[in-house]
Amino acid sequence: MLQTVATRVRSAPPLLVVLGLYALSRLVSSAWLGGLFALATTRGWEFASHRSDPGFASFSGSWDASFYRTIAQQGYPTELPVDGRGRVEPNPWAFLPVFPMLVRGIAAVLGVDLAGNSFFAIGLVVATIAGGGAAVLLHRIVAETVGAPNALWAVALFCFGPTSFVLQVAYAESLMLLLVFAALLMMIRRRYLLMMPFAVVAAFTRPGVLALALGLAVTGVVRFARGAWGARGVRGAGGAWAGRRAGTARGAWAARGAPGADSARDGFGRREQVSLVVTGLVVAAAGLAWPVVADVVTGRSGAYLDTELSWWVGFVGRQHFTPLTPWFVMATTFLGVAGAVVVVGVLAAVAWFFSRRSTRSLGIEVWSYSAAYVLYLVAVFLPQQSLPRLLMPIAPLLGHPAIAPSPRLRRSLLVGGIALQPVAVVLLWFVGYP
Template identity: 35%
Template sequence: MRRADPRTWPWWVQVLAVYGVARAFSAVVLVVVAGHQAANGWTGASPGYVDYTGLMWDATWYRQIAETGYPDALPVGADGVVQQNAWAFFPLYPLLVSVVMTVTGGSWALAAPTVSLLLGAGAVLLVHRTVVVGAPRAVAARPGLPLATVLLVSVFPTSVVLQVGYTESLALLLVAVSLLAIVSRRYGWACVAVLALGFTRAVALPMAVVVAVHALVRLREWRDSGRRPPTRDLVGIGALAVTAVVSGFAWIAVVGWATGIPDAYLQTQEAWRGAATTAPFAGWTYVPAFWFGDAAPFVVLGAAVVVVACLVTPSAWRLGRELHAWSAAYLLYLAAAVEPGSSLARFLVLAFPLAAATAGLVTRPRWARWAWTGSVVVLMLVLQVVWVWQIWRIVPPSGWPP
């Protein structure tokens, strides 16, 4: 019997196959590393796969939210400083998992990784479609780019978080939905996705930049064609811009209202920082020095050069304006809003258009394209093993949070 050529499979089957193999690899890595895990505050020694993916690190905070909700008041230490608490974490993901728990009767440790795994599957399907619709020039230059993008996202060193009790799967899905809806000019759906994003992760504000870039693209199209802008589109773009800004501050406002302290969310965030400040870019003044000492300025400069280089390569410019804008705005937002610690690598999963830019660096001949992509995949898989061993595995009494 003749075996079917995978290249003839429907696109969605190919995407899910790539995602499934990648997640199976990560599962094996997690199981092996779990065998070397010491007892800690979340699990016993050598925990099983379910506990290791459902209870470790921030997953327990989300579990607390799903099972008991948020605290009525901010916990304060003897020094009057706000302590770490559940208000730092957004509600949509634990709400979805709690619904699944109620319907199935399953535990958090089983339901949360399962929900993440399934949301991740939906996310990579949408990533594929977003690249197809949003980056036609890049796809024309590099055939197979949408699937290659899915492959690089699926094996990214921190892609393990797509199958644990974390929000990355849901956030990736909503970012992809938002971008796909914007480039498809379905502004109503984009508003829904962006609003949901604001209750999933603190990443809605960069989407306002994407909306602004999209508006400029549409205005240029109308000007060049001599057509009058349709009222419906103007209203849709305007509503989406407002939604993105509102969504970016919505959770901050909700936390302030619920606790009676206007800046409660920011005070809570400070509890996780090496210095008690959430000022933009402040983390870059002390974290690099902690890691690299006197060499810190050179390391930061080198990192900035690499980021800029990624954004100005021909393969990056071939991305659609909206996908390129998301990559640039999101990276700048991370630099401004996030302390540059061990969690930063996890946050990069949402910058998936850069995976398309990476895969599109080599366009021909065909063997060179796949040799390049294969080399990147091997490097990412090696780094994934390193990340799980060094970061996800905790060596009591403390560790660097993923």
């Protein structure tokens, strides 16, 4: 029977299979969320987040979603809240406007008041739909780089992952994933100008779009170098990125690992170079724009950075921000010198992973974007319980060639993801926060 089901799945249109997987995964996540909510309500468990109007919708939109609701209802404050010593306290400026304004627009069309649980209910629907779109785009990204079997397993692991319930709560995550994956797909297809609108909107949905700009820059350098090396008949590092398999928007390329193609075969002409550079500059500007907006509206220099640092206080106290130090600050605060050693070890392991030929076989676009996004997290993010969900934008790495061919590995990852979901819900909703 299982063989019959597998045969039918393989013969079904990929879009239907992906959407079917996503729908099944939402049932699983809903069962975990709903079951734990019901259990907590009947047993009188204390929720980690305060909710003035308790219900399943507000339970699904705990913590950060309350800031999104405030933005949808009131907009952003023109004056930052401060404590008795004039230090900025947590406030809505840490959250970007696209998701709450989208929910607000839908509520206006429907004639729904955003008071009470209405924001959370609409936000849940918006997030769930966006998550389905993200799953479809993730499948296309992996299918066009390493093949359909890897793509289907990447989607399954993405949809059933330990923090995949975030795809259906009133957070901006799933909308951000939809936009970023759309931009990345356009980058893979070399339609750089079409990448721009998705990336710009993503820049005002959640932080992290600078990784797309850096990934695009690396892609441009590699493509240019590959053309130069190919024109000279030289085998070099550019050859490691020499082409994708058949089935991409631009047709079949040479097999991976072949010598670099010349400029004509690579097709990286002047017009395409200009479109890549323009798109990269626009995306980078969009990624840096929100702090400027916060400064202008509040009249306070460093308004956004001070707001972000206010969330650090409960972990490491008041800090001055220095790029590339947050992981070390967090680790040494709790583990001392041993913490710094642990961070160095983790970063070395990550560097080794990205240096592997198997990882590079995902293609220069996926490789460069994913590496840039990890670099972004290391540069600016204080690692804590939000880290697992913040790693979801590098889901294209789930198409890694080591996963799909190994039944034991892929099944272990799938079962582990499903089993860890209730653990994550308990930890994040009843102990900490997502």
